[in-house]
Amino acid sequence: MEAMRAKAGVTIAIPNWNHEVFLPRSIGSALRALEFLRAEGWAGEVLVIDEASRDGSSTLLRQLEALYFKDGLRCLSFGSTENIATTRNAAAEHARYRYLAFVDADNELIPENLSLFVRTLEQTRAAVAYGNLLLRSTTADYAHFMHSCEVIQKRLFRGGNYVDMCSVWDRFQLLDSGGFDSSLSFLEDFEMWLHLATNGRKIVFVPAILGYYYLLPTSSSTDRSRQDAVESRLLRVFNQAKVRELLPLNTHHLRYHPELGYV
Amino acid sequence: MNSTMTERRRPLPSIATVYRPIEEYWEQSRPVGSLDGGPTEALNPLDAFLVHRLLELVPGHPVLIDAANALTGGASSLIGMHHPRAVDVWAVVDAESLPSRRSLESLQRYSGRRGATPSSSFRPVDRSDLLDDLAGQAGAIVLADARGGDAAGLAVDIGRWLDARPDALVLVLGLGRVGNCPAVSSMMSLCLPGSGRRFRLLRELSEVLMGSSLGMVAGDDHPDVDVALMRLEQLYTGNYRYLDLLWRANHAALREARIDADVLRGHLTFGAISEEIEGLKCAVREANERAERAERATRANWTSSAPVEATASASPLTRLRRRLSPTPVGSAWRLAKHARVKLAPTPVGRAYRLSKRVALACVARGR
Amino acid sequence: MHPDSKVASPRALILIPGSMNYFYNQSGRRIAEALGALGCGIELTTLDACPAEGYDLCVLSNISEILHSGGDFEQRMARIIDIRARCRVMMSLGIDCVSTEWYHRIRDYSARAGADLIADLGLFDQSPFLEPQHRARYRLVFSGLTPSEARVLELLDEDDAGRTIPWAFVGSSTPHRVALIDHLVQTVDPRGFVYMPPPSLCTEKGSPHLNQQQFERVLARTRYQIWCSGHSYFYMETERFRTSLLTGGVPIKIIESRAEIPASVPLDYLMIERAEVAQRLASHTYARLLRRFRDDWRRFPMLHQELARVLGEFGIDAGNAASRAA
Numbered sequence: 001m002e003a004m005r006a007k008a009g010v011t012i013a014i015p016n017w018n019h020e021v022f023l024p025r026s027i028g029s030a031l032r033a034l035e036f037l038r039a040e041g042w043a044g045e046v047l048v049i050d051e052a053s054r055d056g057s058s059t060l061l062r063q064l065e066a067l068y069f070k071d072g073l074r075c076l077s078f079g080s081t082e083n084i085a086t087t088r089n090a091a092a093e094h095a096r097y098r099y100l101a102f103v104d105a106d107n108e109l110i111p112e113n114l115s116l117f118v119r120t121l122e123q124t125r126a127a128v129a130y131g132n133l134l135l136r137s138t139t140a141d142y143a144h145f146m147h148s149c150e151v152i153q154k155r156l157f158r159g160g161n162y163v164d165m166c167s168v169w170d171r172f173q174l175l176d177s178g179g180f181d182s183s184l185s186f187l188e189d190f191e192m193w194l195h196l197a198t199n200g201r202k203i204v205f206v207p208a209i210l211g212y213y214y215l216l217p218t219s220s221s222t223d224r225s226r227q228d229a230v231e232s233r234l235l236r237v238f239n240q241a242k243v244r245e246l247l248p249l250n251t252h253h254l255r256y257h258p259e260l261g262y263v
Numbered sequence: 264m265n266s267t268m269t270e271r272r273r274p275l276p277s278i279a280t281v282y283r284p285i286e287e288y289w290e291q292s293r294p295v296g297s298l299d300g301g302p303t304e305a306l307n308p309l310d311a312f313l314v315h316r317l318l319e320l321v322p323g324h325p326v327l328i329d330a331a332n333a334l335t336g337g338a339s340s341l342i343g344m345h346h347p348r349a350v351d352v353w354a355v356v357d358a359e360s361l362p363s364r365r366s367l368e369s370l371q372r373y374s375g376r377r378g379a380t381p382s383s384s385f386r387p388v389d390r391s392d393l394l395d396d397l398a399g400q401a402g403a404i405v406l407a408d409a410r411g412g413d414a415a416g417l418a419v420d421i422g423r424w425l426d427a428r429p430d431a432l433v434l435v436l437g438l439g440r441v442g443n444c445p446a447v448s449s450m451m452s453l454c455l456p457g458s459g460r461r462f463r464l465l466r467e468l469s470e471v472l473m474g475s476s477l478g479m480v481a482g483d484d485h486p487d488v489d490v491a492l493m494r495l496e497q498l499y500t501g502n503y504r505y506l507d508l509l510w511r512a513n514h515a516a517l518r519e520a521r522i523d524a525d526v527l528r529g530h531l532t533f534g535a536i537s538e539e540i541e542g543l544k545c546a547v548r549e550a551n552e553r554a555e556r557a558e559r560a561t562r563a564n565w566t567s568s569a570p571v572e573a574t575a576s577a578s579p580l581t582r583l584r585r586r587l588s589p590t591p592v593g594s595a596w597r598l599a600k601h602a603r604v605k606l607a608p609t610p611v612g613r614a615y616r617l618s619k620r621v622a623l624a625c626v627a628r629g630r
Numbered sequence: 631m632h633p634d635s636k637v638a639s640p641r642a643l644i645l646i647p648g649s650m651n652y653f654y655n656q657s658g659r660r661i662a663e664a665l666g667a668l669g670c671g672i673e674l675t676t677l678d679a680c681p682a683e684g685y686d687l688c689v690l691s692n693i694s695e696i697l698h699s700g701g702d703f704e705q706r707m708a709r710i711i712d713i714r715a716r717c718r719v720m721m722s723l724g725i726d727c728v729s730t731e732w733y734h735r736i737r738d739y740s741a742r743a744g745a746d747l748i749a750d751l752g753l754f755d756q757s758p759f760l761e762p763q764h765r766a767r768y769r770l771v772f773s774g775l776t777p778s779e780a781r782v783l784e785l786l787d788e789d790d791a792g793r794t795i796p797w798a799f800v801g802s803s804t805p806h807r808v809a810l811i812d813h814l815v816q817t818v819d820p821r822g823f824v825y826m827p828p829p830s831l832c833t834e835k836g837s838p839h840l841n842q843q844q845f846e847r848v849l850a851r852t853r854y855q856i857w858c859s860g861h862s863y864f865y866m867e868t869e870r871f872r873t874s875l876l877t878g879g880v881p882i883k884i885i886e887s888r889a890e891i892p893a894s895v896p897l898d899y900l901m902i903e904r905a906e907v908a909q910r911l912a913s914h915t916y917a918r919l920l921r922r923f924r925d926d927w928r929r930f931p932m933l934h935q936e937l938a939r940v941l942g943e944f945g946i947d948a949g950n951a952a953s954r955a956a
Contacts, residue, residue: 021513021517024509024510025513027506028506028510059498059499059500060509062277063469063471064506065277066278066471067474068506069278069279069282069308069474070308070474074277075279076274076277076279076280077274078272078274078275079272079275082272086272090272090274094274112821113820116821132826134812135808136812137526137527138522138523138526139514139523142808142809142813143808143811143812144527144535144808144809145532145535145536145803145805145808146803146808146811146824147532149827149828150827151838207823207825208821209811209815209820209822209824215526215532217522217525217529253838257795257823257848259794259795259851260795260847260851263848535804539804539805539806543862597863597864597886597887597890
């Protein structure tokens, strides 16, 4: 089991909870990304993790796995719903390969660019590599906003997460760090950035487009009041004495491109 | 399991969960004498999963009798050994066949190795004893493989198994295309109308199962087969067909729902684009007013003797545009065009285009 | 005057912001090098460190940023007015589109400080875009190369084997630019280098954003630098063209319509409409564009020649200072 889990390659993990309508887009982009990775000599899989969806996702995933298993599609279904942090931890446990890309079911990868992030992890030994995300409304042809477009800065400890979880991980460092805080239903990504940063891990920004982030009308990220409460608690946990901006940070201003090195 | 995290939940069966132990078995044992290549050549992952599901769907306590293990390198036995229903597994061994003996050895090593945690064990059954043992075993599901090359011999064996145990199910791996595959022809000959037997290809249950090479032979009156196959078919029957068609259909539906405007209005990232559009609208209004004033002034000053740039290749309109470019008329034109481009994908743009179509239609009718 | 008589070379004071956006520090250094090539004595400093001496010429690069780079605005304005009194000529430098608020602030502050002229370090004459009453103080100083930059240009080769990044877009994020990026990703090449943070200062050190050195490292491995203006007016961003030239790549500006390009503007083939960009940036056109771009720039006047021409109008005889120095 351990030998298989040390395989060099990329698992693209897609957590799904009742996003049947968007799965073809996210899975299609992930499978195309695998084709580009294979052309560069990387092995890979697309691992969809379904959290007891009721909307048709499970039937659709069953069909898609039958059709695309040979192309690298793998599906895991759980009979109960936990939260996204638990799902991501499940991805980390069940992934076959060393590098782990998280893509939400309603988002989309730029297939050609995933290897830039994988190579960044290889070359920098960082825990995470993330990049620009183009924000589109649900069916727009063009984006109107860019997210996750800056390096990690100390102002993160003042609040206001600006880095999305759509990113590529060294799975071993994720597991060794204890994974995501499964007690959180909100801002588990923000908590993870603060956790990695304060534990000396490297979080590297790659100045390339990683994917598209689509806005949905009932996205949980639009519920501001709950987010604010959780964020306040996190800032008390990680920066109670308000000294983080004065302390050294291994992951400060890290920006890397595989063709250039650190920029 | 990583000691810093505990994942207590067990996933439901999928091709991935069923095939993972097979892949690990293949990595560890690399059985020789079986078909060359990786595990997927020895045992089709989709067929492994379908066998797993059938073991689940058939009531009672099924016993998997693996007569295919010589050709699958023992991998087919793992389907039963890792089945959560704790299915008993018989590994049929042909003492005179080297691949069969080697598969048995691989399975025995796998069972004994630390870390292999099958739900149930297996027991070797000599091929010469199979008919006698089968006759006394309820819930028998026999797994055979058509890739051995002896299609006629396989049909004879299946006929004997079903004679010995009429309520057995026989699953046959490795069936090719109808018309090309001798084994399919043999199965059909075995199961002619009036024979009391029925032959089915599982890929006919659903178009998404077209990658399957698994067939089933059972008695016509088997009480569980029709229900099991119906349930299997229903598991794979959804509302869609293929991935790319899926995306187009969903995308079109999302566009039809016209939710973009509401989504944008409610989202904090819309502030910047909203300000930009409002700014452009104001600038267009101001520029239009300046342009009108400038145009009136220009008309008053324009004379027929005013020099016009002679550019051999540029049209008069292009020359005029270039001349007006630095003036307020040019600014207004550019701002108007910029605003049109910015507003085009928004509800304002769509409303403009709709009104234009309506206006053109009215004009056409008026002709 | 007898040719053997020694006439003192003009002395120039060049004020730079220091701590604000690095490109105005850089412009100040370029002007300093160009004036030095003319034989002028140079003092390059910030307002806070400015000596209390008199000069023939004072250059403000850029008056808005100098005034807002720390301390009380009115006190800093008063100091600039005081410097004006000690100098024969005060030149306020801009590298902005004259239709924008940034230029309007330069114009208004310069008028208040008593600057004699606003030197537009640019690539085309923007005076037709000014209101008539603001044209008198405006002068185009063509942003030709300095001597050190000319040497860099001569040393560049045309081998693009190491340029593995197809295009780079660096600038602050606006909805229009983001849509353009999306268009480039879809139609040209998804592997572009994209750095578009929210608007903020780009200082030389300590900033989380790219400084000049880092930006040049990126461009040295990139074929095309692509950008569009953050406003809706026609403008040729001088520094973008120049930086691409000196890092060996090709600058491409995306515009709404070619009809907005004024007649006789140089390098118009490097300004492309969005709808044409995929076709025009096909891989086989790169070498041809690069060669033409470099050849055209070699024909442009050098920066010190332009400065000599403009300053001559205001009685600064910098053009002869080089020969006197020799």
